Amino acid sequence: MDWSGMFFQDWQGIVRTIIVGALAYALLVLFLRVSGKRTLAKLNAFDLVVTVALGSTLSAVLLQESIALGEGAAAFVLLILLQYSVTFLSVRSARFARLVRSEPALLARDGRFCSGAMVAERITEDEAMSAARASGARDIRDVDFMILESDGTISVGVTERDRPLTDR
Structure with missing residues (x-):
């Protein structure tokens, strides 16, 4: 069994992780600033799921070479838009709010x-x-x-x- 690949494969992977990681992080911060504080408020279970999904997406973009930065950015935008849509509808419709939110x-x-x-x-x-x-x-x-x-x-x-x- 070749153990060397477990600790180091090549410099190209490390450089990619650093460059794509920094850019993906910057994009995520920018998107979160534009979308507002509510995106990460964790006021209910749905909010927590979105927060975890954003972190998971960032992780996937960082570590999986098969996922391009553009695809990761699209996933960030999709999650944030879905979060915005759910909260927008929740504020305007009590029926919709009951569907997506649990009561204390x-x-x-x-x-x-x-x-x-x-x-x-x-x-x-x-x-x-x-x-x-x-x-x-x-x-x-x-x-x-x-x-x-x-x-x-x-x-x-x-x-x-x-x-x-x-x-x-």
Whole structure:
């Protein structure tokens, strides 16, 4: 087995990666500046998919010699235009917005888990408590509300109580 090709093939590939990589990166930054902040906002699952797809496209253009810079630029433009179209329609049509966006889900309220919502959203109590602790809660009883947001993050409202750590 020839191991040399695993670490280095030729200088042409390295030079191509540097030149095409720098140009593809510059194009992506330019396209993102033109398209606005909303393109990378990650406000919902669809936004996250577009962000990952842009990164994956950049990676493919960088590393696959079979993909030309022009093809990569076209893919960037397509993804950004699709993102723009979906958000444009979402703002103007509640019906369309419901099709592409998930609604936030209440996971806990007034110190108790909402078991049905947690099952529906496939969130375990351990995962929910991890988010609660990250927000300063010591116990589920310290949680006023816990919401699984449409972007997959968990928002937690913690009750302000002056209790010593040892009273539990």
